[in-house]
Amino acid sequence: xxxxxxxxxxxxxxxxxxxxxxxxxxxxxxxxxxxxxxxxxxxxxxxxxxxxxxxxxxxxxxxxxxxxxxxxxxxxxxxxxxxxxxxxxxxxxxxxxxxxxxxxxxxxxxxxxxxxxxxxxxxxxxxxxxxxxxxxxxxxxxxxxxxxxxxxxxxxxxxxxxxxxxxxxxxxxxxxxxxxxxxxxxxxxxxxxxxxxxxxxxxxxxxxxx
Amino acid sequence: xxxxxxxxxxxxxxxxxxxxxxxxxxxxxxxxxxxxxxxxxxxxxxxxxxxxxxxxxxxxxxxxxxxxxxxxxxxxxxxxxxxxxxxxxxxxxxxxxxxxxxxxxxxxxxxxxxxxxxxxxxxxxxxxxxxxxxxxxxxxxxxxxxxxxxxxxxxxxxxxxxxxxxxxxxxxxxxxxxxxxxxxxxxxxxxxxxxxxxxxxxxxxxxxxx
DNA sequence: ACCTGAACACCGTTCAAGT
DNA sequence: ACCTGAACACCGTTCAAGT
Numbered sequence: 001x002x003x004x005x006x007x008x009x010x011x012x013x014x015x016x017x018x019x020x021x022x023x024x025x026x027x028x029x030x031x032x033x034x035x036x037x038x039x040x041x042x043x044x045x046x047x048x049x050x051x052x053x054x055x056x057x058x059x060x061x062x063x064x065x066x067x068x069x070x071x072x073x074x075x076x077x078x079x080x081x082x083x084x085x086x087x088x089x090x091x092x093x094x095x096x097x098x099x100x101x102x103x104x105x106x107x108x109x110x111x112x113x114x115x116x117x118x119x120x121x122x123x124x125x126x127x128x129x130x131x132x133x134x135x136x137x138x139x140x141x142x143x144x145x146x147x148x149x150x151x152x153x154x155x156x157x158x159x160x161x162x163x164x165x166x167x168x169x170x171x172x173x174x175x176x177x178x179x180x181x182x183x184x185x186x187x188x189x190x191x192x193x194x195x196x197x198x199x200x201x202x203x204x205x206x207x208x209x210x
Numbered sequence: 211x212x213x214x215x216x217x218x219x220x221x222x223x224x225x226x227x228x229x230x231x232x233x234x235x236x237x238x239x240x241x242x243x244x245x246x247x248x249x250x251x252x253x254x255x256x257x258x259x260x261x262x263x264x265x266x267x268x269x270x271x272x273x274x275x276x277x278x279x280x281x282x283x284x285x286x287x288x289x290x291x292x293x294x295x296x297x298x299x300x301x302x303x304x305x306x307x308x309x310x311x312x313x314x315x316x317x318x319x320x321x322x323x324x325x326x327x328x329x330x331x332x333x334x335x336x337x338x339x340x341x342x343x344x345x346x347x348x349x350x351x352x353x354x355x356x357x358x359x360x361x362x363x364x365x366x367x368x369x370x371x372x373x374x375x376x377x378x379x380x381x382x383x384x385x386x387x388x389x390x391x392x393x394x395x396x397x398x399x400x401x402x403x404x405x406x407x408x409x410x411x412x413x414x415x416x417x418x419x420x
Numbered sequence: 421a422c423c424t425g426a427a428c429a430c431c432g433t434t435c436a437a438g439t
Numbered sequence: 440a441c442c443t444g445a446a447c448a449c450c451g452t453t454c455a456a457g458t
Contacts, residue, residue, distance in 0.1 A: 005422085005423095026451090027451065036423070037425075038424095038451095039423085039424080039451090039452075040423060044422090047451080048451065103372060103374060104372060105373070106372070106373075143382055143383070144383045144387070144391065147383040148388050150365070151362055151366035151369055157365075158313070158364060158365065158368060159361055162313060162315045162316070163316075164327065165357060172353055172354065172357070173357040175361065178357060178361055181355075182392075185348065186395055188403075189398040215442095236431070236432090237431080237433090238431070238432085246442070246443090247442065248432095248443095249434085250442060252432095252433075258432065421458100422458085423456105424457075424458105425455095426454090426456105427452105427454085428451105428452085428453080428454105429451095430449100430450075430452105431448100431449075431450070431451105432447105432448095432449085433448090434448105436443105436444095437442105437443080437444090437445105438442080438443075438444100439443105
């Protein structure tokens, strides 16, 4: 069997996606690239949407399971949060078609997609909780705070990729800058919420988990 | 001529867009609804994308020029900003296909689309500046602060419309709540930036324009 | 269990005409 | 100036076969 026709089909679809966007992904061209007939894909996927869902699931799984080497030790949870959001934005900018596919409406509900998304969500929430413990973020529901970052990064990346962020062509506000701005405001808000002058030493000392 | 074939084509395309998303907009079905042949649209638009751009431009123009009656006097610029962002989110939720079309990549660069977008941007920046004057928002570049709100509202609406915001089906964070959260954090940051205890009376007194 | 070839209904777009 | 009808190349999907 060798590489497996199914994986080859997913590979070909992903390649077409990167080259020409989702509308360039054609079952006939996918079959052509793999070297099978134009309807061989129907023996592995129910239809075109199911094949696209498989591409999205693979992309999301790869992103969640980033090799630990590249996740170098960050100096603080706040910097890890910043780096995670910047990575998210860079991914959206470098692979806009994959980004739109993964976060588009999933007509078919793939189990793979759901669990991968949930895993990414949990990972981010963990970083947010750690950043709250160091005083970089204000207290409160970490899931909600994580959603705030995720929505900002998502919207910034989407607007930027469509050219709707900078108003006059000036580099007036990159999505990365917006993330940095939010981190700055939240640090100020966190310090106002529980000032570090209260009783103990430096606020960045490790505290007990929430 | 009556209503004009061109406008009728745009109407039909908008109707199909609302009913079945962008992939339901077909030049042949548009012609069918208007009662002309399947390629009569080519006498009014260069191609399908140009017709879609006209639909997007009309939608954006309508949104920018909201009848002043509905823009009731808000008690403060902060509340006007909140209402503007909530309106944006409600629009995205009620008309997801129009939302995606307007903010998708514009392959054809329509002059109409550009100026309407610029006008919406300027309108939002004005509200932000007013909110800064009342001390509800921290000082700094108002264009950048407006981009922060716009990116958050956009991302929240997009994630919510695709079902990617609430992690467990719980109503854990609506886009509107995220906007409210951001407004709360920015108010705290604004008060920390220039505390109202400095010299003058209540911070909400009208000041000179920026 | 996997693949092929013909076929169907649908598209976007072009072109030669019509009035 | 606006519209029509035929035609072309392309799709997604189905079906009857093949091994």
